[in-house]
Amino acid sequence: MSNSGLNIIKIGGNIIDDEVLLDSFLEKFAALPGKKILVHGGGKIATRIATDLGIEAKMVEGRRITDEAMLRIVTMVYAGLTNKNIVAKLQVLQCDAIGLSGADGGTIKAIKRPVKDIDYGFVGDILHDSVNTASIKKFLEAGFVPVFSAITHNGLGQLLNTNADTIASALAVGLSSLYDTSLVYCFEKNGVLKDINDEQSVINSIRADEFLQLKEDGVIHDGMVPKLQNAFDAIQKGVRNVYIGHANNLHLFQQGQFGTCLTLK
Amino acid sequence: MSNSGLNIIKIGGNIIDDEVLLDSFLEKFAALPGKKILVHGGGKIATRIATDLGIEAKMVEGRRITDEAMLRIVTMVYAGLTNKNIVAKLQVLQCDAIGLSGADGGTIKAIKRPVKDIDYGFVGDILHDSVNTASIKKFLEAGFVPVFSAITHNGLGQLLNTNADTIASALAVGLSSLYDTSLVYCFEKNGVLKDINDEQSVINSIRADEFLQLKEDGVIHDGMVPKLQNAFDAIQKGVRNVYIGHANNLHLFQQGQFGTCLTLK
Numbered sequence: 315m316s317n318s319g320l321n322i323i324k325i326g327g328n329i330i331d332d333e334v335l336l337d338s339f340l341e342k343f344a345a346l347p348g349k350k351i352l353v354h355g356g357g358k359i360a361t362r363i364a365t366d367l368g369i370e371a372k373m374v375e376g377r378r379i380t381d382e383a384m385l386r387i388v389t390m391v392y393a394g395l396t397n398k399n400i401v402a403k404l405q406v407l408q409c410d411a412i413g414l415s416g417a418d419g420g421t422i423k424a425i426k427r428p429v430k431d432i433d434y435g436f437v438g439d440i441l442h443d444s445v446n447t448a449s450i451k452k453f454l455e456a457g458f459v460p461v462f463s464a465i466t467h468n469g470l471g472q473l474l475n476t477n478a479d480t481i482a483s484a485l486a487v488g489l490s491s492l493y494d495t496s497l498v499y500c501f502e503k504n505g506v507l508k509d510i511n512d513e514q515s516v517i518n519s520i521r522a523d524e525f526l527q528l529k530e531d532g533v534i535h536d537g538m539v540p541k542l543q544n545a546f547d548a549i550q551k552g553v554r555n556v557y558i559g560h561a562n563n564l565h566l567f568q569q570g571q572f573g574t575c576l577t578l579k
Numbered sequence: 580m581s582n583s584g585l586n587i588i589k590i591g592g593n594i595i596d597d598e599v600l601l602d603s604f605l606e607k608f609a610a611l612p613g614k615k616i617l618v619h620g621g622g623k624i625a626t627r628i629a630t631d632l633g634i635e636a637k638m639v640e641g642r643r644i645t646d647e648a649m650l651r652i653v654t655m656v657y658a659g660l661t662n663k664n665i666v667a668k669l670q671v672l673q674c675d676a677i678g679l680s681g682a683d684g685g686t687i688k689a690i691k692r693p694v695k696d697i698d699y700g701f702v703g704d705i706l707h708d709s710v711n712t713a714s715i716k717k718f719l720e721a722g723f724v725p726v727f728s729a730i731t732h733n734g735l736g737q738l739l740n741t742n743a744d745t746i747a748s749a750l751a752v753g754l755s756s757l758y759d760t761s762l763v764y765c766f767e768k769n770g771v772l773k774d775i776n777d778e779q780s781v782i783n784s785i786r787a788d789e790f791l792q793l794k795e796d797g798v799i800h801d802g803m804v805p806k807l808q809n810a811f812d813a814i815q816k817g818v819r820n821v822y823i824g825h826a827n828n829l830h831l832f833q834q835g836q837f838g839t840c841l842t843l844k
Contacts, residue, residue: 363632366632366633367628367631367632368631386660389659389660389663389664390655390656390659390660391655391659392659393658393659393662393663394654394655394656394657394658394659394660394662394663395651395654395655395659397658397659398654398658398659398680398682398683398730398738399654399738401680401682401683402682402732402736402737402738403736405682405685405732405734405736406734406735406736410684410685410714411682411683411684412677412679412683412684413680413682413683414677415663415666415678417663417666417667417670417676417678418663418666418676418677418678419675419676419677419723420670420675449675452721452722452723453721456717456718456721457717458684458717465663467667467670469670469671470671471667471668471670471671472667473663473664473667
């Protein structure tokens with residue numbers, strides 16, 4: 315591992331869908347010094363366009379079923395409309411962004427999710443070692459800021475719709491062999507909260523052993539459990555820290571005051 | 580100018596719209612040795628999707644009027660759907676493609692076309708010196724093959740719909756300061772024909788002075804005149820050769836047997 319730092323920031327649909335939030339976030343992202351990567355989720359535009367085109371958005375257990383028509387739409391919206399608008403906005407802010415899917419530069423390969431009980435369609439799962447770190451390193455060392463949409467490919471010409479959290483995590487794990495890598499998840503809360511109803515009750519840091527205790531005590535529950543579990547998995551695999559906090563607070567990241575910091579020990 | 584060669588190949592909508600033609604072309608493009616760039620036009624998908632969404636495609640004098648709704652569609656289709664599918668296909672062929680708009684890496688800046696008699700909307704004109712050759716050089720020297728869609732930006736956060744022929748020509752002129760650059764236009768004919776009805780009557784090469792004569796004699800007329808005029812302009816500005824021929828014949832390029840070769844003298 316080199317001493318050179320890399321921050322991988324993931325934003326979700328709630329920011330993509332709100333132009334004021336997005337612009338404010340991108341300013342903070344652009345101001346972040348050093349090597350960095352942005353990963354963005356989808357947002358509601360894809361669903362809206364699908365509806366307008368008479369294509370029904372099918373969801374099973376919170377996951378979108380991606381048939382061929384829906385794959386075309388998410389490719390258009392995520393890798394085209396959303397990605398290029400973010401890149402154009404970052405360019406104004408002197409951030410030399412390049413928009414990528416996993417197909418570009420062969421950066422991220424995935425496999426079409428095997429059909430068990432549910433056929434998710436053209437959804438990609440990222441296997442171990444499927445991040446082309448050499449390719450991404452070329453972009454980073456050339457001074458570019460990669461902006462990844464949530465589209466990958468299978469290496470056989472098929473594009474695949476892929477969860478943005480998973481992409482961010484896979485990038486962080488893969489690139490932690492080359493850089494001192496931190497992973498930053500931006501979401502709607504100020505961090506992991508002691509009291510879900512109190513935005514001021516942010517837990518500043520959580521070690522792996524504390525996580526088990528907080529889970530047992532029921533402080534961390536529901537959707538936060540898998541989110542944090544995945545974060546600790548990434549840390550186990552070499553990512554230095556995972557941060558979880560509000561997109562609006564990214565400017566506090568450099569001062570170490572952003573959301574909740576997850577650490578191994 | 581370095582001795583290192585660069586070929587910039589432009590394909591149009593007729594190839595994009597036909598998957599068999601496209602696959603066959605991409606195989607030939609991937610097999611082309613040395614540094615290369617692909618520029619692709621739009622095709623009919625954007626118009627079809629616009630129609631399905633109830634957005635009327637407005638054309639004036641053969642040019643698409645790009646209102647805000649249409650800009651969103653061409654950004655989705657050109658920079659998303661078409662671009663990423665081409666990139667994924669090239670990756671299978673061991674061609675390390677990266678899909679770009681003019682916003683990515685700040686590669687191509689344009690200005691919104693000034694309103695005179697017609698308001699073309701969000702259409703970009705590329706000014707002299709608007710190609711960021713340093714940025715594109717980084718991609719080329721890193722071994723990537725840039726694949727440009729016909730979307731640029733104005734450097735102020737606005738994406739712009741831009742003619743693909745113009746993008747190819749601007750790239751060739753700009754990069755001819757760094758590379759020994761040839762520009763290859765693929766279209767539906769075998770080349771510039773002596774007899775429009777005889778595909779075998781290809782004129783192998785045309786010098787600038789011969790062009791004037793052929794124009795005067797009426798051998799070259801209609802749509803070919805501005806196409807060739809633009810090609811000779813690019814040659815005047817430093818591009819070594821411009822080739823015009825059929826996409827199906829790109830495999831003959833290396834043997835010097837592709838379509839019509841335009842030269843200064």
